[in-house]
Amino acid sequence: MKSKGKSTAIFIICTLAIILFAIVCFRGVEIGGWEVKSFNQTITKGLDLQGGVSVLLEITQPNVSHEDLEKTKDLIQLRVNKLGVAETVVTTEGSNRIRVDIPGKYDSEGIVKTLSQTGNLTFVGPDGKVILTGKDVEKASAVIDQQTNQPVVSLKFTSEGTQKFAEATKEFIGQKIAIKMDNETLTDPTVQSQIDNGEAVITGSGSIQAAQNLAGLINSGALPVPIKAVSQQTVGAQLGATALPNAVKAGIIGVGIVFLFMILYYRIPGLIASIALTFYVTLVLLAFVEIGVTLTLPGIAGLLLTIGMAVDANVLIFERTKEELARGVTVKSAIKRGYQNAMSSIVDSNMTTIIAALILYFFGSGSVKGFAITLMIGIIISLFTGLLVTKFLLDLAYDMGILKKLSAFRVKKEVKENA
Structure with missing residues (x-):
């Protein structure tokens, strides 16, 4: 009874802490003059979410050194700051190109002229x-x-x-x-x-x-090499303003359907997985803020894909657990074996995806890199929440006594607890 009461208290505290953590991060809070900003205020948004100009510059001189490429990027960064633009992203692409994403600016011709000047x-x-x-x-x-x-x-x-x-x-x-x-x-x-x-x-x-x-x-001093604009793209404010709410709405609906499926199909384990997934989504977005990831529509797609992979990991674990229960082992042993049996499949699939994301990051450009970054961050955090957080909550739920019946796992075969 003492163990059951202790486990119940810890489970309730952890659940409430996760829910409170998510609410604070998503909605923001201000207490006594101390403010925690919401994700909407702190996450850097790409051009496709808020509008602006994207310019791809190319160095026309052949055989450009890495040092000259970096110097040119730093000088262009300085010129962008001169425009009074915040949250600008200046990155190198390949061995002779520099991309400049400037949110909230729509005079692409003037910006290209400013960026292409030799400097003094x-x-x-x-x-x-x-x-x-x-x-x-x-x-x-x-x-x-x-x-x-x-x-x-x-x-x-x-x-x-x-x-x-x-x-x-x-x-x-x-x-x-x-x-x-x-x-x-x-x-x-x-x-x-x-x-x-x-x-x-x-x-x-x-x-x-x-x-x-x-x-x-x-x-x-001046730009060490001559450059020219090879492409420029303008995203209007109206398109950007429409894209973000639609993307958020699609994400909420998608995640909500996933949670509903997990709860209806797996019952109590599904509910626990949904709590862990809530923690997962919050951690991923918090990582985006701390690392300074620029969130784009492909980035949101990458995030939703990692949520699906996190759910897939839980499905594998629960199905393996059900297989063990059907063989007549105890619930506690079935949970343990379920994790052990699903581990290799989960790690293999996630490592394969990480390798693909690394290839996209190093050989891709622009929004492809953003997709790859969000994908890698999401996968790494999903392994943590799926293999550790969900397991921790399941063990607590078992100690509480709410997972000792096979019906909690949708298993009909009755076995003895000491089997």
Whole structure:
């Protein structure tokens, strides 16, 4: 009785915790000025869900190095930020292409023109005059300041740049010299003293990664390679606004039908599987938020596919359990053997799908990559919830006494509990 009461309490607490966790994540909550935003507010949505422009740029120079490709991507990212666009996605595709997805913008011609410009790095004094250009910088590197232990950007100028910078720092002591890319200010450090040795340090980087990005932009100056737009696609606001509610509605209906089938066909085990699946869906969407996945319509399709695979795992386990019960073993042993017998099939099928998703990710592009990412995340989490969470809840339900009858598994053959 003590074990039964303890198991009942744990089962109820776990179930309520999962339901509360799902409600908070899906609807959001605000308590005492502290807010947990809903998934609708925190998940980054792709162009097909909110509208915008997708531009595919191609480097026209042959035999592009990986370094030049990454530098070009960083500079394009900077130019997109200059447009004042949030949640922009800039990714490389293959060895010479860069895709830019800009939500909420519809002037594709203007955006393509802005992104395709060669770029210009300048050092500008407080009087607005250009002191140096990117050609005067020999090298920029991210280092850790030994005195402050903070990340900084170390600059080394050419001989001509050294002379120009020495004259400028002498003139503008106590004032700011702005470092700009295409008239966008990267940083504007204050001159502390005259610098005539051809070296300078820029402080204020929040992290070593930020310092490395700034150093990379300064090193590259203008775009290191010529680029052109090979395709551009505009998704209207109305289409995006219609797509998301329809996708959410389809997802809710689909998941609801799955839950209803599991409960009607497998009864109590089906109800437990539905609770675990609720936890699964919440965990997957939370992973999308934390990883920064951009959710698209193919991504939603991938998510729904993984829900189906998670259900498939439960079906395999329950059917194997029923087979063991039909052989006359105890319920507890049947549950254990059901998991053991279904394990190889579940792992094999999921590993095969993960391999396919990896191929899609590395060789696909755009929305195909999004589909592959959501598919992989969903499969990994489904293995956790299907093999651990559902098993844990089933064991608790057995200890509670609600799974000791064979009718709970839709098995008609009666066996003795000590068989």
